[in-house]
Structures are given as C-alpha cells and as structure tokens.
Amino acid sequence: MPQENRRIYRKDPAQSSAPRRPAPPPPSDNWQGDWVTPPRPNPPRRPAPTPEQRRAAARRTRARRRRRRQLLFAGTVGGILLASGIITILLPKTVKGIDPTAIPAAPDIGSAQLVAPLPYGGSQGSTNVQALNWGAVGPVPQTAETGYTYTPTPEKSIVDVPEFGRVTTAWFADAAFLGDSLTEGFCAAEYGIDVGGALICGYKSISPNTIVNRTTVTSPDRGEEVALDVLTAAQPAKLYLLLGTNALVQTGGEQSFLNYYARMLDELSAALPNTRFFVQSILPATQEAAADMPGLAPDHLRPINEQIRALCAERGMYFLDLNAEFSDENGYLLADYAQPDGVHLKVSGYNKWVSYLCTHTPYSKQNPYQQGSTYYLSEDVKQLLNDIP
Template identity: 70%
Template sequence: MPTPQRPDRPRRSRPQTEYNWQEGWARPEPPRRNSPQQPSRRPPLTPEQQRALARRARERRRRRRRTLIAGTAGGILLLSGIITLLLPKSVAGEATQPESASTGSTQLVAPLPYGGADGNSSSDTAAQAINWGTVGPAQQTAENGYTYTAAPAAPTALSEFGRVETSWFADAAFLGDSLTAGFCENEYNIDVGGALICGYEGVSPNTIVNRTTAKNPDRGEEVALDVLTQAQPAKLYILIGTNALVSTGNDESFLNYYARMLDELRTALPNTALYVQSILAATQETVEDDAPGLAPDRLASINASIQSMCAERGCYFLDLNAEFSDESGYLLADYAQPDGIHLTVSGYNKWVSYLCTHVPYNKNNPYQAGSTYYLSDDVKQLLADIP
C-alpha cells in the first residue's frame, strides 16, 4: 500500500540583506536619530528666529508670574473671608450701637443741612417750619428706634461776609417806619444803589397787614404792600416796630401782627429774599423818660422772637441792633438824634456799611476792590468762559 504523501508547505522566506556582490557592499543599517555619530542636519537659526524664541520664552515666564500672583491674591481673599466668618460680629464691624440709658434707643449723630440744597435759607424747602427732631436721612426713622444726639441749629443771624458795593441794592427795596424813610431823597438821601424806599412815618406791622394808606416822603400817600407787589424786588430789607413798642404791655399782639406781616409779604413776593433787621434800641435817657417799652431786656426778647420767625419762614435775620447798641443794650449816643431814637447821617452811613458786609455769598456779587472775594474784570471774564 503506497505511503501517503504530505502536501507541500510553502516555505517562509527570510528577509534578505541587500548585497551587491559585484561591488562588494551591503546596505548599512539606518543610523539612529539621536546617534552621536550622526551630525544634525538642522540648519542654524537666523537672528529673527532666535529673537522669536526669546520672546516666546519671556511670554511663558510672564504667564507663570501672573498665574502665581493671581493664585496668591485668591488665597489671601479666601483666608480673610474665613477669618471674618470665624470672628465675633462685634470684631467684624457689625456691632450695633449702644442703647441710651435714658431713652432705650440707639444714639446717633445725624447732622443735617440748613436751608435748601443751594444753601439759600429763603428757598421753598426752608420756608416751612422745620422740626429738627423728626427729619433726617431716610434710613433713620422712628420705626428703627433712632434718636439724635446732635441736631443742626438754624444760623443765629446772617454773619459778616465780604463787602459789596451799593449797586448790590439796585434790585432791592426797604420797608419800614420813619427810620427807613431817612433813606429817601427828601430826607437824608442816603446812597443805597437806587433801591426802592418804602419808608412811612408812624407805621407798624399792623399798618402793612391791614393795607392802611401811609405817606412816603418822596411819593406821598400809598399802600406799601401794593407798591411792593407791583415792584417785585429781588430783595426786601425790613425794619419796623419801634412805634408799636414805645409803650409796654402789647408784646403778644405785636408779635402776632409781625408774623402775619411776614406771611403777607411772603405770599405777595414769592421770589423775593426777605432780610429782617432787628429793631433798634433807644438811648438810655430816652428809655427812662419817654420810651420804657424800648428797654434793653424787653427789646432783646422781642428781637429773639422775630429771629425765630425768620428761621421758621426762611428769612435772613440781621442783628442790626447789636451794631448800634452799647454794652448795656442802649442806642449809642454817637449815632442818635436828640430824640434818642432816630439816627444821624453818620448812623445811616454805618447802617449802609453794615448791610454791605452782611450779604449771602455769591460769585456775582459786586464786591469792592481790595475786599474779600473781590474779583477783577479779567478774572470774571475767565470765570464767565468756564462752562
């Protein structure tokens, strides 16, 4: 029986090395990439490429520094937040105000401005009576229990402030009795910049309120309130009351009429700044002999009440009497007529000088050359060019 033959298996060929027998060489093994025996084939870098590499290196360093700084800052903030959470509230700045032993409520100093937003006490907001115990910043209300340990006070009187020229009174008017009438041309003809003089002999606040006809030295018979209503001056200077106070015993009636007079003037002159001057004293001899109602103590009380009216109504108060009285409160004899009540020409000059130095500040005021706040024409032009 014949022996079975195995099928032929294909032989696996071995990789052969490429030889060239004729020339006697074999293909060498490719050199390794980093072989020290093989020199690098990379061409040398140009100067531009070197600078680009340096810039990239610097940018990498900057990024690392910025990352380091940001990480440090974040860590500090995180650490401070953790410390704040761990500290007691009294240390962390959230302590409540101590309670007052007398009221049991929080004590808080709450200063407030006086007058309107522009600092002018004659503005509409200041014209109303102000209760300093109930007004203040919005967050301080009765519901949260705040009280005030310090409240602003209304200014006692318009203080001395620079010196204006008499042209300041060009748009003003003066209202009063025979003392004011002395400014008229037919009296002493005092220079007050062409102001309207509404001075009438023997008048009192009730004369103005009742619209009683009175005689002016320059214009004759007229009703003062009608004249002022028609003129609508920018400023009104008031000095009235001496005739009503010569006698004693009518304080309440006088003050009531004075308050009504101010209200009537405020209604008739809504855009006029009111300057209320304190009532002048009389000489000591006159007070003792003929005018006991003008005694210094009584006059001080009356003027204090008038000052309070000014604060309530947004009027300027001028303590003119302090300029003309001696240490005892009597009218200085140097400025008094023989009757001990009316003023001499030197007294009127002093009066005008006082008014020129007691005006609210305004850059457009006609300040006299050399005085405080005076602006030369060149400086005024520069200010005018500023938008």
C-alpha cells in the same frame, strides 16, 4: 486540559533585548552593500544657572507681575470712568443736579485772589449749618389753591448772616426797604445816603398792623399809597424790613405786636413769592431816651427780637442783628449815631447801617463785591469762572 496537550510559548530572548529598527527602504537597482543606520548625536547639556542668573530671572518675573497688576488697575479705573460718563449723559437734566446759579460756588483754594472761603468754614473746613442752600432760602410761595395757610416748610432754616466781605451798593439795585421813619431817612436829600437805587418804602409812624390792614400811607417821594400794593407791583428781589419802634415805645402790647408781625410776614411772603427777606432787629433807644420809652430799653427789646428771629426761622427768612453794631456795652443805642431824641439816626448812623448791610450778605461769586474786599472777583476772573462748565 491534559498536560501533554498544553503548549508553552516563550519569547525569543534575542528579540526582547534587541532594539527595533525601522525597516530600510527597498534598495535601488544600483545599490550594493548592507543598510547602516547613522548614530544619533547626544544633545548638549545646559550648564546649571548661576545664583546671579536665578536672581535676575526672579526680578523679571516680579516686574511682569507688577505690570499686569498696573494694567488691571488702569483698566478698572478707565471702565468706571467710562460707565460714569455714559450714565451722566443718559440721565435727565433734572436728575443731574439743580440750577448751579442757586448754589454758592466753592472757592478755588489754589488761588487766594479768586473767591471767599466757604460760609461758616472752620479751620478744618467744618460747618455749623449742614447743607444750607443760600440760593433756596426764602419765603414759602403761597397760592389761592393752598388757601394761604402760610405753613412753614421744614427744610428751610434761618441763620444769621455773618460778615462775608463787602459788596458795593449795586447789591441794592433790585432791593426794597420797608419800614417806619428810620427807613424813611434813606430818602432824605440832605443825608445823601447811597443805597444803589433801591425802592424805599419808609413811612412815618407805621407799625406791622399798618401793612396788614393795608392802610394808606404817605411816601415823601410818591405821595399817598398802600405799601403792600407798591411792593407787589415792584416784586423786588430782596426786601429789607425794619418795623416795630412805634408800636413798642410803651410796654403792654407785646403779644399783639408779635401777632401782627407774624401776620405781616405772611402777607408779604404771599405777595412776594420770589423775594429774599432780610428782617432786621428793632433798635433800642439811647439810655437817656429809654427812661421815657421803657419799651425800647434793651432788656425789654431783647426777648422780642429773639421771637422775631424765631418767626423768621419758621419762614426761611434771613435775620440781621443790627443791635450788635449800634449798641453800647449795656445794650443801648450808641449816642454817636443817635439824634437828640435818642431814637432816630444821624448821617453817621445811616452810613454805619449801609456799611453793615454791605458786609452781611449771603455769599455768591456773582455778588458785586467791592474791589479790595476779601471776596472780590475781577471781571477777568468772573469770565474765567463763567467759562468753566
């Protein structure tokens, strides 16, 4: 473009420096004079905060943060509890848990009056037996469909029943006793031994093979009968078993005896599927009597009782070691409890026997504990516990 035809536009300096003002409104008919814009007042300047004000503001900020964290935590916990409650309501009963009556109740450690400490509880609450359900220990139910194989279930294990407290003889109201003449002594009117109305199946001169072969025996109270048939008809909740003295008087037939003993336990388990078994150790003879009855000497009986205990362990039955209560320091039957023959028991022996059984029972808050026992529950406390969901 030619230089002479180029136009140069310049901005008016007055226009660039002067501030723009809004156009005034049109004057009214009676207005006279110039339009004047009122001056804009400057806002007041805030004074700078003092150090104390800054610290107070920081404290308020921290307090707000803590409240937010607390609200968040409370909301999270509430949500978890609400979800757990909904899941519990929706789950079927069989998933929520097993029958609570089959499990021993945990003690209320807040009140020493209530219940006993947990079985096997140590100083730190530890336990030597893991997850043992006392209510579930018992014989394996057998049916015709299974062929009576008597296969032990692996989840069941035997433990010796330690001293848990003292029940009253009402504990034996639904029990039965099976044994030889030692057990028959419970029926002796002159002894007057209280076993709470238990069914006594005590017969002279019997052994495990008598039960297995269904041999007819004589009860001093009921006359002739077959022991297994009597027990099958009664279906006791508990069965106390003591057999073996007659078969072991002399040595030489130990293996045959154990074979019959195992078969007897299997036959009883099949006939009494809902019964809890308490197998008692075979008692020795006194030291004088053992000279004529070497099979009842402590050294001979000890391994046999251990094998009986192993048979019980395979079948989920309880084992009660009577020898610990009735033996002297050498393992022989204490003479204070023995009849002159060195085998049968005096009245003091039967009282000791019942006392031992009353203090060696699986723990349950429903047991009829004797008042004054460590494990006693008053009727009021029982009702209180029963009312707890």
